[in-house]
Amino acid sequence: IVLTQSPDTLSVSPGERATLSCRTSQSVDSTFLAWYQQKPGQAPRLLIYGASSRATGIPDRFSGSGSGTDFTLTISRLEPEDFAVYYCLQYVSSPRTFGQGTKLEL
Amino acid sequence: QVQLVQSGGGLVKPGGSLRLSCAASGFTFTEHYMSWIRQVPGKGLEWVSYISGRSRYTNYADFAKGRFTISRDNAKNSVYLQINNLRPDDTAVYYCARDVSDYQYHGLDVWGQGTTVTVSS
DSSP states (O other): OOEEEEOSEEEOOTTSOEEEEEEESSOOOGGGEEEEEEOTTSOOEEEEETTTEEOTTOOTTEEEEEETTEEEEEESSOOGGGOSEEEEEEOSSSSOEEOOOEEEEO | OOEEEEEOOEEEOTTOOEEEEEEEESSOGGGEEEEEEEEOTTSOEEEEEEEOTTSOOEEEOGGGTTTEEEEEETTTTEEEEEEOSOOGGGOEEEEEEEEEESSOOOOSOEEOOOEEEEEOO
């Protein structure tokens, strides 16, 4: 299953809303769709699993939605620490596959 | 607390071999699949392999079939990735991650700190 994220880069300002897209090449059970945040030099951090459930400790400004082949990560009010690269992952089938990433830049 | 601590990695000549290790703590290790993921410098995340809790099932990305071997030692709460016949394009940061269990489908929810593998003569 190929995951295509858009856009590749999103230029936004603190306080604004960011909407990131992840499209899958075939329908994915939303139970098995996750989103990650990665900052330079750090391991990825799980934000959302099951398409819409926030992981432990993730602020409620992060939300996930979608079904079938279209999934969205929304960050409602960007904080300075949110500027990073975001990846989606499907884990319904093998091989597990990641999207190519969306870079959120100032 | 739940954590994964990685070791291994380093500078290896082309054609060499390496074993990466990942020690788990803070959770029931045998209940979870474990995965390896790699990231070429400046590029995205690439899933490599997973192994089930009792080692019954393994799976590999196409590029990993034949040269990569995943294994685990549940007595040591550890998972390993053996890479043989290393090539320069295997140069990457390798991460281990906790994967799903029979009752928890949170994806790759806990990650190790990463270990760098550099393949160069």
